[in-house]
Amino acid sequence: MKYISTRGQAPTLNFEEVLLTGLASDGGLYVPETLPQFSPADIAEMAGMNYAQLAQKIITPFVEDCIPGPDLQAILEETYAEFRHAAVAPMVQIASNQWVLELFHGPTLAFKDFALQLLGRLLDYVLERKHQKVVIMGATSGDTGSAAIEGCKRCNNIDIFILHPHGRVSDVQRKQMTTVVGDNIHNLAVQGNFDDCQAMVKASFNDRSFLPADRSLVAVNSINWARIMAQIVYYFYAAVALGAPARKIAFSVPTGNFGDIFAGYLARQMGLPVERLIIATNSNDVLHRVLTTGTYARQTLEHTLSPSMDISVSSNFERLLFDLYGRDGAAINDLMARFADGDISFNDQAMSEVKELFSSYRVDDAQTCAQMAATWDSCEYMLDPHSAIGVKAALNCDLPASVPVVTLATAHPAKFPAAVKTAGLDDEPVLPHHLRDLFDRPERSEVLPNELAAVQAFMAENINA
Ligand SMILES: Cc1ncc(COP(=O)(O)O)c(C=O)c1O
Numbered sequence: 235m236k237y238i239s240t241r242g243q244a245p246t247l248n249f250e251e252v253l254l255t256g257l258a259s260d261g262g263l264y265v266p267e268t269l270p271q272f273s274p275a276d277i278a279e280m281a282g283m284n285y286a287q288l289a290q291k292i293i294t295p296f297v298e299d300c301i302p303g304p305d306l307q308a309i310l311e312e313t314y315a316e317f318r319h320a321a322v323a324p325m326v327q328i329a330s331n332q333w334v335l336e337l338f339h340g341p342t343l344a345f346k347d348f349a350l351q352l353l354g355r356l357l358d359y360v361l362e363r364k365h366q367k368v369v370i371m372g373a374t375s376g377d378t379g380s381a382a383i384e385g386c387k388r389c390n391n392i393d394i395f396i397l398h399p400h401g402r403v404s405d406v407q408r409k410q411m412t413t414v415v416g417d418n419i420h421n422l423a424v425q426g427n428f429d430d431c432q433a434m435v436k437a438s439f440n441d442r443s444f445l446p447a448d449r450s451l452v453a454v455n456s457i458n459w460a461r462i463m464a465q466i467v468y469y470f471y472a473a474v475a476l477g478a479p480a481r482k483i484a485f486s487v488p489t490g491n492f493g494d495i496f497a498g499y500l501a502r503q504m505g506l507p508v509e510r511l512i513i514a515t516n517s518n519d520v521l522h523r524v525l526t527t528g529t530y531a532r533q534t535l536e537h538t539l540s541p542s543m544d545i546s547v548s549s550n551f552e553r554l555l556f557d558l559y560g561r562d563g564a565a566i567n568d569l570m571a572r573f574a575d576g577d578i579s580f581n582d583q584a585m586s587e588v589k590e591l592f593s594s595y596r597v598d599d600a601q602t603c604a605q606m607a608a609t610w611d612s613c614e615y616m617l618d619p620h621s622a623i624g625v626k627a628a629l630n631c632d633l634p635a636s637v638p639v640v641t642l643a644t645a646h647p648a649k650f651p652a653a654v655k656t657a658g659l660d661d662e663p664v665l666p667h668h669l670r671d672l673f674d675r676p677e678r679s680e681v682l683p684n685e686l687a688a689v690q691a692f693m694a695e696n697i698n699a
């Protein structure tokens with residue numbers, strides 16, 4: 235499998251090379267040159283597979299020229315054995331035709347574990363063989379950070395630097411990052427917002443001169459293709475459990491950086507019968523406004539009860555645009571250059587294609603709390619605020635009665651106890667056993683100004699020899 239950049243000018247890479255990078259050298263994002271296709275018969279065969287087996291089936295075509303089948307199998311089995319539920323991604327029915335896909339049974343209680351437990355092991359595998367050391371840089375609004383640290387902490391060949399917006403993540407999210415000890419693990423609390431952190435990561439890919447000459451820079455955010463690849467699997471897993479390929483399924487996805495829902499789009503392009511993908515946003519609703527106005531306009535970030543989705547520059551939307559503009563790298567280059575200077579509008583053809591598959595809905599904090607309370611009252615099911623946004627959007631979407639709607643439950647409610655309290659639920663969420671002493675563990679992090687030079691200087695000083 236070859237990977238090409240959305241901006242058309244960077245070199246074509248293989249899987250191993252794409253794993254060991256982030257942004258392409260032309261500023262674009264890597265995507266597969268072609269997508270593997272699964273026929274209805276192939277999908278029917280997936281019915282009896284456990285999660286790791288299904289992951290092998292879906293992921294093999296993307297990696298097979300770099301990772302031999304038996305090695306991939308061992309990595310996948312080990313990855314998904316880390317999850318605290320035998321089904322790995324169990325589903326719960328919360329209303330007639332409404333399902334919740336629980337993606338929070340991994341070590342850090344968010345959907346990020348599905349990709350980052352795998353990415354950490356893939357990096358370890360590749361770097362050991364190449365005798366290479368790398369620097370990882372990531373931006374987090376709360377969940378990617380802890381999942382990346384947890385996924386990569388066993389790798390000897392990395393230094394990892396995670397930037398989070400100071401004071402803007404929940405206490406549990408912060409503790410999950412800052413209590414993991416290791417002299418190669420660095421948490422930087424940046425006095426800015428998530429967009430600032432993400433912009434610093436992207437700028438560092440564009441100018442890597444602050445790094446020692448023998449280190450390359452690797453991304454753990456969803457700009458890294460391997461993140462998206464791993465997330466495609468659970469769309470197949472859920473759809474097959476609910477009757478695919480005989481039945482079409484809709485998915486509602488709490489959205490920020492557009493990585494998770496883009497994985498759903500790819501699943502559809504690979505043959506999964508997806509009726510609709512619902513973009514569920516909080517009040518940081520850039521993507522909802524794209525669908526309703528055809529214009530992609532930055533907004534001032536609001537601090538919400540769903541902090542992980544407090545994002546206004548949605549990285550992976552570029553990957554969708556690449557398809558919508560006929561995979562024309564020059565057109566994307568031009569669009570993105572204009573976006574750097576201000577708002578951009580999309581052509582009618584692109585917008586009508588988007589609307590054929592995607593719906594969108596914006597859910598503010600009051601509606602989020604109301605949905606958490608309503609779901610609790612109707613079936614004593616506790617949603618975290620991000621998942622509640624997905625459920626609210628799912629309930630709002632007008633779909634044929636024959637189509638089951640699956641909301642991706644992207645985080646465990648115990649990561650957001652303050653939101654659960656604000657929503658007025660009778661019970662308090664309880665952290666799973668392995669995190670019960672989280673608040674007794676010592677923390678280590680560095681508060682830094684919202685300045686690229688300060689962040690890069692800190693990194694340069696702290697990379698292990
Ligand atoms: C709990 C949670 N839900 C939803 C999202 C949005 O996912 P994406 O950025 O892939 O759209 C995030 C973070 O990205 C998250 O941490």
Ligand SMILES: N[C@@H](CCOP(=O)(O)O)C(=O)O
Nearest residue numbers: 374375376377378455456542
């Ligand atoms: N919500 C994320 C933000 C980063 O998104 P990513 O999927 O690109 O890593 C977080 O919780 O950190």
